[in-house]
Amino acid sequence: ADDKGIKWGKAPCRYCGVGCCVLVGVKDGKIVATKGDPAGPVNKGLNCIKGYFLSKALYGKDRLTHPLIRKGNKMVKASWDEALNLIASKYKEAIAKNGPDSVAIYGSGQWTVFEGYTAVKLFKGGIGTNNVEPNARLCMASAVVGFMNTFGSDEPMGCYDDLDLGDTYILWGANMAEAHPVLFSRLIDNKLKNKKVKIIDIATRRTRTTQMADEYIPMHPQGDLAALNAIAHVILRDKLYDESFVKQHVTFKRGTENQPYGLKDKENPKEEPKPLTFDEYKQLMKQFTPEWAEKLSGIPAKKIEHLAQLYTDKSRKVNSLWTMGVNQHVRGVWVNNLIYNLHLLTGKICKPGENPLSLTGQPSACGTAREVGTFAHRLPADMVVMNEAHRKKTAEIWGVDPKKISPKVGLHTMEMYRAIDRGELKCLWIQCTNPFQSIPNLSRYRKAAQARKAFIVVSDIYPTRSTEVADVILPSASWVEKEGVFGNTERRTQHWFKMIEPPGEAKEDTWQLIELAKRLGHGNLFPYSQKNFHKEMWEEYRKFTIGTGKDLAPYETYFKVRGLRWPVKSNGQETRWRYTDADDPYVKKGEGVKFYKAPGNKATIWFRPYEPPAESPNSEYPFWYCTGRLLEHWHTATMTGRVPELKRAMPGATLEMHPEDAARLGIKNRDKVKVSSRRGSVVLTAEINGRGKPEKGNVFTTFFDETKLINDLCIDAFDPLSKEPDFKKCAVKVEKA
Numbered sequence: 001a002d003d004k005g006i007k008w009g010k011a012p013c014r015y016c017g018v019g020c021c022v023l024v025g026v027k028d029g030k031i032v033a034t035k036g037d038p039a040g041p042v043n044k045g046l047n048c049i050k051g052y053f054l055s056k057a058l059y060g061k062d063r064l065t066h067p068l069i070r071k072g073n074k075m076v077k078a079s080w081d082e083a084l085n086l087i088a089s090k091y092k093e094a095i096a097k098n099g100p101d102s103v104a105i106y107g108s109g110q111w112t113v114f115e116g117y118t119a120v121k122l123f124k125g126g127i128g129t130n131n132v133e134p135n136a137r138l139c140m141a142s143a144v145v146g147f148m149n150t151f152g153s154d155e156p157m158g159c160y161d162d163l164d165l166g167d168t169y170i171l172w173g174a175n176m177a178e179a180h181p182v183l184f185s186r187l188i189d190n191k192l193k194n195k196k197v198k199i200i201d202i203a204t205r206r207t208r209t210t211q212m213a214d215e216y217i218p219m220h221p222q223g224d225l226a227a228l229n230a231i232a233h234v235i236l237r238d239k240l241y242d243e244s245f246v247k248q249h250v251t252f253k254r255g256t257e258n259q260p261y262g263l264k265d266k267e268n269p270k271e272e273p274k275p276l277t278f279d280e281y282k283q284l285m286k287q288f289t290p291e292w293a294e295k296l297s298g299i300p301a302k303k304i305e306h307l308a309q310l311y312t313d314k315s316r317k318v319n320s321l322w323t324m325g326v327n328q329h330v331r332g333v334w335v336n337n338l339i340y341n342l343h344l345l346t347g348k349i350c351k352p353g354e355n356p357l358s359l360t361g362q363p364s365a366c367g368t369a370r371e372v373g374t375f376a377h378r379l380p381a382d383m384v385v386m387n388e389a390h391r392k393k394t395a396e397i398w399g400v401d402p403k404k405i406s407p408k409v410g411l412h413t414m415e416m417y418r419a420i421d422r423g424e425l426k427c428l429w430i431q432c433t434n435p436f437q438s439i440p441n442l443s444r445y446r447k448a449a450q451a452r453k454a455f456i457v458v459s460d461i462y463p464t465r466s467t468e469v470a471d472v473i474l475p476s477a478s479w480v481e482k483e484g485v486f487g488n489t490e491r492r493t494q495h496w497f498k499m500i501e502p503p504g505e506a507k508e509d510t511w512q513l514i515e516l517a518k519r520l521g522h523g524n525l526f527p528y529s530q531k532n533f534h535k536e537m538w539e540e541y542r543k544f545t546i547g548t549g550k551d552l553a554p555y556e557t558y559f560k561v562r563g564l565r566w567p568v569k570s571n572g573q574e575t576r577w578r579y580t581d582a583d584d585p586y587v588k589k590g591e592g593v594k595f596y597k598a599p600g601n602k603a604t605i606w607f608r609p610y611e612p613p614a615e616s617p618n619s620e621y622p623f624w625y626c627t628g629r630l631l632e633h634w635h636t637a638t639m640t641g642r643v644p645e646l647k648r649a650m651p652g653a654t655l656e657m658h659p660e661d662a663a664r665l666g667i668k669n670r671d672k673v674k675v676s677s678r679r680g681s682v683v684l685t686a687e688i689n690g691r692g693k694p695e696k697g698n699v700f701t702t703f704f705d706e707t708k709l710i711n712d713l714c715i716d717a718f719d720p721l722s723k724e725p726d727f728k729k730c731a732v733k734v735e736k737a
């Protein structure tokens with residue numbers, strides 16, 4: 001304890017995928033302060049405004065403190081035994097009558113590794129269904145498929161050091177200043193030190209990121225598919241590619257085109273790749289001229305030539321950065337592929353200061369959703385349920401019969417909620433997320449839930465728009481009220497200890513799931529001792545990673561460090577850059593770059609043409625509608641909405657409009673406007689020339705405000721490969737309310 005009697009412990013921030021290292025001050029069983037850890041390699045002592053008020057997120061007046069069970073229209077206080085027995089009886093009944101695929105769990109990229117691992121083991125290894133999904137399907141699924149089909153392994157080759165060491169940063173639809181604020185300040189730090197640093201902001205809206213950028217390039221929604229292809233066209237046309245890198249490290253493929261965007265239930269298109277030669281690829285790319293791309297993207301042909309020059313300038317260390325603008329996209333996987341194509345053609349990859357870097361949204365979308373494998377098709381450490389050898393390895397580690405793990409891919413997120421509406425999914429347990437505010441085309445799914453078409457359990461720390469439709473509400477422990485591990489964007493695994501007791505009867509999600517497991521006869525899956533519970537679970541989970549290129553360190557190692565980036569070497573050192581003999585222990589000295597997880601050690605350049613969005617503006621719905629995040633609030637604001645300072649700073653959602661669009665409709669700043677799509681409508685306050693300034697014909701709003709179901713307007717079309725919905729593009733009309 002310090003001289004004020006405060007005991008300080010280390011933890012990662014609870015909120016975003018940046019994964020800032022924080023110090024948590026505890027006195028008399030309460031968090032009394034938090035601060036950025038000056039020794040933290042991610043943030044060097046900084047936090048954003050959400051981070052500064054971290055502690056207050058746990059102390060809202062309406063914390064859930066005991067289980068509640070629905071009795072008619074009322075939620076009634078119950079004991080843990082009553083609640084868990086009821087859940088177990090409903091799950092048992094559904095499994096007996098309709099089979100294991102009639103039950104599911106929907107978790108989160110905010111689950112700790114322990115929580116995600118428990119869910120996967122119980123549902124996939126015990127109950128025998130792959131109906132396990134994280135909300136990361138809504139934010140990172142396109143990035144996952146992009147990594148897997150390009151490099152054969154999920155997650156980036158680069159890391160945050162690239163933000164300090166590079167000199168050219170091309171942002172594809174990413175408002176880093178608000179969505180990844182501390183990383184953005186790191187980039188600005190680099191810019192202040194190095195005059196050569198250039199930040200190019202390619203977007204559909206001017207933001208705080210634009211204010212710090214050297215160039216802002218406005219782009220039409222879906223224009224990224226055209227612009228990225230045209231940049232590659234120029235590189236090929238002018239022979240600006242790195243021939244020897246391409247020859248040594250790259251293979252070419254063409255995927256399946258014109259697949260449906262998942263608007264109909266049960267659509268499940270598959271990719272059937274065909275190999276291409278480099279010459280065939282070059283031939284195919286001839287059609288994508290800068291002039292062609294200008295028409296589709298709105299980016300002038302000259303700018304596309306300029307971007308191609310930047311990407312290929314031998315004196316520049318080029319980084320591409322992106323997040324939800326690329327991933328929440330009906331062709332999000334393709335855009336990920338197209339960005340990698342540029343780095344693979346130019347050889348600007350796997351080098352310090354020169355990499356593509358997909359920025360994660362949630363604190364453990366990487367560590368839990370992706371590494372543990374809480375998706376409907378995945379198992380830990382890049383393995384998948386469709387692969388017999390993967391199921392066998394998993395079963396061996398878990399000590400279960402390999403036949404127990406189903407080879408059938410479970411329901412992905414949108415299908416899970418559609419299956420409720422169809423009456424096929426009988427039981428759903430939601431933990432650590434708020435889908436009945438966040439998923440697109442909400443009305444359909446809220447109506448199904450309100451009609452009690454399924455038995456729904458929600459574990460959370462506060463009442464939310466999802467607890468409204470629950471049959472059982474369970475109070476959860478949060479953040480440092482439990483021990484945990486998160487994995488951030490740059491493959492950094494961070495551990496923290498439990499520092500305070502949760503309020504009332506609140507319990508960890510892990511405990512809740514194991515109690516269900518015991519009641520379903522799967523308690524044997526969790527044989528860990530009470531004394532060494534987390535260590536024993538961690539060491540079991542770690543077995544999946546050893547020798548795979550994703551190696552995690554022994555449990556205790558993480559106590560001493562501010563996280564380690566995997567693969568962790570046998571000497572305990574982390575890996576900053578993957579696939580290079582400069583740093584990755586899986587590449588022998590002298591081998592240079594080696595994509596050792598990809599077939600033939602070669603990464604894939606994909607031919608991915610332009611395809612139109614699922615829905616475009618017309619005379620009735622003339623505006624593009626885009627939803628996203630902002631600095632002050634985290635996702636649906638279930639936590640930040642309880643922090644008075646943040647709530648005051650940003651009390652409600654607004655509709656950002658271009659001044660000319662507003663003037664044409666007679667709308668003035670702060671007027672009430674009704675925004676409607678084919679799916680629903682919402683009344684918002686117009687914001688003209690505010691913090692964000694959408695391009696003409698575009699409107700933007702944020703989904704944090706629980707009083708406005710913003711995502712109800714969004715189309716639930718999704719990428720055929722990643723099944724990630726497109727929250728960034730649909731058609732709306734705007735009227736004075």
Ligand code: SF4
Pocket residue numbers: 013014015016017018019020043046047048049050051052180181182183
């Ligand atoms: Fe850092 Fe993100 Fe937390 Fe802000 S919200 S302090 S950027 S981890």
